[in-house]
Amino acid sequence: MVYYRFAPILVLAFASTTSYSAASNFGGSQIQWGACDPSVVNDTSLACGFLEVPLDYQNPSVGNARLAIIKANATGERRGSLFFNPGGPGGTGIQEVNDNKELLLEVTGGVYDIVSWDPRGVGNRTSPGEIFCFDSLAEYSTFFNGTIELTGIEETGNFTDPADVKALLAQAPIMQTKYEEVGQKCLRSSGGKFLKYIGTAAAVRDMVSIANVLDGPEAPINYMGTSYGTLIGSWFVNMFPERVGRVILDGVFDPIAFATQEPGNTFSSQRVFSDTVYKALITGCALTGPSGCAAASEGDGPLDIDAKFQALLQHAYDATKVNSSVPLTPGDIRLALWGEMYFSSDWSNFVNEEYPQMVQIVNGEVPANTSRAIRKRSTDLIRRMPLMKRSSESNDSPSYTTSAIYCADSVDPQGTTMEDVFEGIISASRNVSHMFGSLWPFPFYCSFWPVRSVERYQGPFNKKLANKILIASNLLDPITPLPAAESLAGLLGQDAVLVRQNGFGHTTVSAPSACMNEIFFAYMTNGTLPANGTVCEVDADFEVFTGVNTADILAHIPSTDI
Template identity: 80%
Template sequence: MAHYNLAAILALAFASSASCAAPSYRGGSQIQWGACDPSVVSDTSLSCGFLLVPLDYQDPSVGTARLAIVKANATGERRGSLFFNPGGPGDSGIGSVNDNKELLLTVSGGVYDVISWDPRGVGNLTTPGEIFCFDSLAQYTTFFNGTIEITGIEETGNFTDPADVKTLLRQAPIMQKKYNEVGQKCLRSSSSKFLKYMGTAAAVRDMVSIANVLDGPDAPINYLGTSYGTLIGSWFVNMFPERVGRVILDGVVDPTAFATQEPSQMFSSQLVSADNIYIALLTGCALTGPSGCAAASDGDGPLEIDAKVQTLLTAAYDATKVNASVPVTSGNIRLDLFNEMYTPTDWSNFMNEEYPQLVQIVNGEAPANVSRALSRRSRLRLMDVIRRESLLERESEPNDSPSYTATAIWCADSVNPRGTTMKAVFEGIVSTAQNVSHMFGAGWPTPFYPCSFWPVRSVERYQGPFNKKLANKILIASNMLDPITPLPSAEKLAGLLGQDAVLVRQNGFGHTTFSAPSSCMNGVFSAYMTNGTLPPNGTVCEVDADFEVFDGVNTADILANIPGTDV
């Protein structure tokens, strides 16, 4: 639940009373497989095609959507299809299969064609495609100039300074007006007619439509979903319990919280592990020492390295107070750092390459070209952190403004507006920074904060229940420490499904178990997918010992040396 994924990452009242029993589209045509668009797919072994489906499954007269689909052929004797969604919302299924084909075939035992698709609102091959509410990055920047949408939220001392709180609350009416205006801009955009036909229920029905064409209308549907893809999965298994085949949900978004709370209220519970993962990064840096981590000096422990990070944040904060046009703010740095919590495979690179550049920029020591490049990178990331997509992919879009696809999906699925004010949202952020995540509670912007002011809800949203009796047992997976889809969410879903689900934990950190290599977890997934074998309840997998987070330091080393959890 995309990259603040999440994780990063919410409906008592629904715009439609549509029933799950609504007819699923059986597909009016076959998928004609052929070569993939080389601008999106570099792996020539993959096949691509399209399928037309109803925009509105309740009212097919509305028109059709066109789904762009990718297939990686089974390497062994084919037993059917495995459908995959990488999350976001807004991540490209096509791009993810291109980048992760070998891993997906490995964990599925090579006996399924791995199928994914760009959901509605993703990329420019599926229709409706990417959602843009501004014509250019320059227009977006001008519109939000002087607001926290550009700078992030500036605060120090875990948001305990009353002056910082006052400064933030002063922006509440400004940002509420801006977000209301953004909603109207989106309604005037070329994508406006599609906004109510986007969302998770549509993604579920689209997947069923593809499965009906490929495997038949009565065949079990096998599915692997990560992050937001687990919300698609939990809706799928409860909307179509009789179609459940072998299903893996990894990095769970709590579906009941999503169905009953506004995203801004739900977010604090998603961050319960984020600061512990930050401490893990500091611990790994300290263990490798100055030869493997640029932020470390001889004899430094995690607290000493944290002090340096806090000094950097304070210097950036102070510089912004003097000059609002600084290249990088403390809010930008926090958001960049939170992005790193997702992927320990990148920690060494971040601490040795980007962190020293940030120090130089904040201290005014960086060459102008480096300062400009990193500033642009940070600002492009602001709306794309959850998307988890590379800057190369974002910059290839014809429109260089931030995509609103993640917002359009989160908010289409969200509870109906409840009159929540931006002041109330900001007060929740202050509380989260003070009580849940000192480092990342004040992250801004995220794709779902506009939901209280978003003017559109989907024609269909699934309310629950989330404890249906399933045709087959499913597998739920989670890291012990996940920055945006924490372990308690996985435990809650597993509890709801009872005997129909088994939860396996990975003793590591990062977003989803795929954030670090684990032969144990790969084996669990493969055994389940190939022969239906589920691990015993309570199974814990370790991260591979030969995976070094920093030079000479693996996950087990960090977990054995991580200090107390208060930052």
């Protein structure tokens, strides 16, 4: 699952109407292209439009969905469209194409129109739109007051303290009831009747509908997906193997695990490298020293810096035992650190700007009458939750879109209780990820979600494809680890080539690599694929910290457990 910062509202307006239609599976629908609203999309070369599609492709009589779409025109001789999904689930394709048009055109050779859309449940222009289960942030906060939903899970020492275990398990019946009630609130919300029509299978069929309009119903479909977008991709290539054109999947969700296990049960396997990525951060900090990292003192090694983070967590933990309303809980700090695991390009800013502020807040060194700005910034940092992140102008409560899509796609409930979920978290904290095993909230409550999508693809995932696809993965990805990419490549056999990048972070685009860009370019422009198992390096001139690059950090990561 990838973390992105999103605009709070997406509005499309039309200044001109260029119509482009072709035969489709839905009554000759067409897209009216027009100018995008400049308050949202600042690149005037981009075009925006809508397409109506069936809510339920097996039962069109239930009504239509409307997709908000964006397009960047090819800069060279056009060979068709390339569809892009940035992840999430819940990522806005419109904002991502606006922000990353040049990179997308560059790595694909400029010979495709780059097309993306806000999938069902995303934003306020696609319909069904963003999923809100509470009417306001105040209602949400009151509902979850005094629970781990707001504070995170409090534990130290990798959940070895029996008191921490007892305290968490004591909340199990309360949290199960809460999440069961949330599910019912979502069903009663204005978008509740649409919950069964969102999900990955719908996203795949919607993409095919857009492709049918733009390129024709027989044309190969070209696609690039990152993070959750790889689940859309793995479902697409197996649901429509005859339509597969050139497909890149970067940062792979394991489709077998997703099709056979509840999301809470895949937690451990997704975190296998997350602590190693954390060790990369503290290693880089130690290598650059105090001149480049405020968390380092002269002569510090990685374990010395880890000790400072552990002390910060312990101090925050102790403070919450005295006053449950402290500005930063240990759960908040872990969530902040987790956000940093995705992109190493932000590590220097984090350790030099945000980490010292967190230390000040936890130590009570910020006077009450002057701390508002610092505390707000830290709160914004720690509350950038990947599962409930967006609000709208009319509703400031958290969005449940990501959870709704995860749970709509999940296997049927299997009798899992919240105590079972908590036992899994305790085990993961002890045995898999000491730093991030106790992160909360995550979509562990799919066992209590009342809806599943009208269509879920659960395999097989080894169909014979019309064209070979390219799979990419970082060596150390905190959330979509390399074994998931290896699994998908193994399932597809001769129809997939796996390329690894010797880096850390979420997806290969988390760090620059001319090698990876050249592979993407060659594949997209002339179909050339490298040898299976090819390894790319991150560019040597990309400094994570002053004077420290990715290769330096990889060479010095300690093998000692943290």
